[in-house]
Amino acid sequence: MNALGYHLLLEMKDCNRELLNDPGRLERLLVDAANQAGATVVQKAFHHFNPHGVSGVVIIAESHLFIHTWPEHGYAAVDIFTCGDTVRADKAAEWLADKMGTTNFSMIELRRGVLPGVPATR
Amino acid sequence: MNALGYHLLLEMKDCNRELLNDPGRLERLLVDAANQAGATVVQKAFHHFNPHGVSGVVIIAESHLFIHTWPEHGYAAVDIFTCGDTVRADKAAEWLADKMGTTNFSMIELRRGVLPGVPATR
Numbered sequence: 205m206n207a208l209g210y211h212l213l214l215e216m217k218d219c220n221r222e223l224l225n226d227p228g229r230l231e232r233l234l235v236d237a238a239n240q241a242g243a244t245v246v247q248k249a250f251h252h253f254n255p256h257g258v259s260g261v262v263i264i265a266e267s268h269l270f271i272h273t274w275p276e277h278g279y280a281a282v283d284i285f286t287c288g289d290t291v292r293a294d295k296a297a298e299w300l301a302d303k304m305g306t307t308n309f310s311m312i313e314l315r316r317g318v319l320p321g322v323p324a325t326r
Numbered sequence: 327m328n329a330l331g332y333h334l335l336l337e338m339k340d341c342n343r344e345l346l347n348d349p350g351r352l353e354r355l356l357v358d359a360a361n362q363a364g365a366t367v368v369q370k371a372f373h374h375f376n377p378h379g380v381s382g383v384v385i386i387a388e389s390h391l392f393i394h395t396w397p398e399h400g401y402a403a404v405d406i407f408t409c410g411d412t413v414r415a416d417k418a419a420e421w422l423a424d425k426m427g428t429t430n431f432s433m434i435e436l437r438r439g440v441l442p443g444v445p446a447t448r
Binding site for chain 2: 208209211213215217246247248249251253259260261263265267268270272274277279281283285287312314316317319321322
């Protein structure tokens, strides 16, 4: 389909709760996930909420990875937004789901920027 | 519905192309949009790509706002992800669409983290 962006929305339930409240480890995981996908990291911003929960983003040259965690519910929302044909968002998603220890995982796949004149992507 | 997050995905076509390539103005707009929604900004990260295009995020205490722009296509993908009942993501979306000058705008509304035991949100 002719789209500028490829957007994966990951619902990660029943994750490792300790990990969900550790911004340092989550930052390393998201950067590693970007590397798994073959993406180039350009910027990062992570925030640890009081008393618990983390919001973090890794901006990549090919768009972004985002995580919000609710440790008290064992839940994380993760988005992987990529553009171009070289990055493998699906690989990052699979790898990250494994590391997060989720035992109840689902994924929604979206196309963003469906426009005339845009080259076809996978 | 009982969900932790409320996620708006905005497709903004035919925007002001000059604005789409101006990270400083886009950063101010996203912060202003967060304020319009009644959200609390906690962190920001914006990146200007060579030769054109901007990726930016504003982390709010109630989740995040994200923008990716393709000035050469007049297009921006914007996400507004909020949690809790106090923030008005719809207000931020409407306000931002106006400022971006989009004449071809669509929006997808999603719930994230639909879990048992989570209080009902609007």
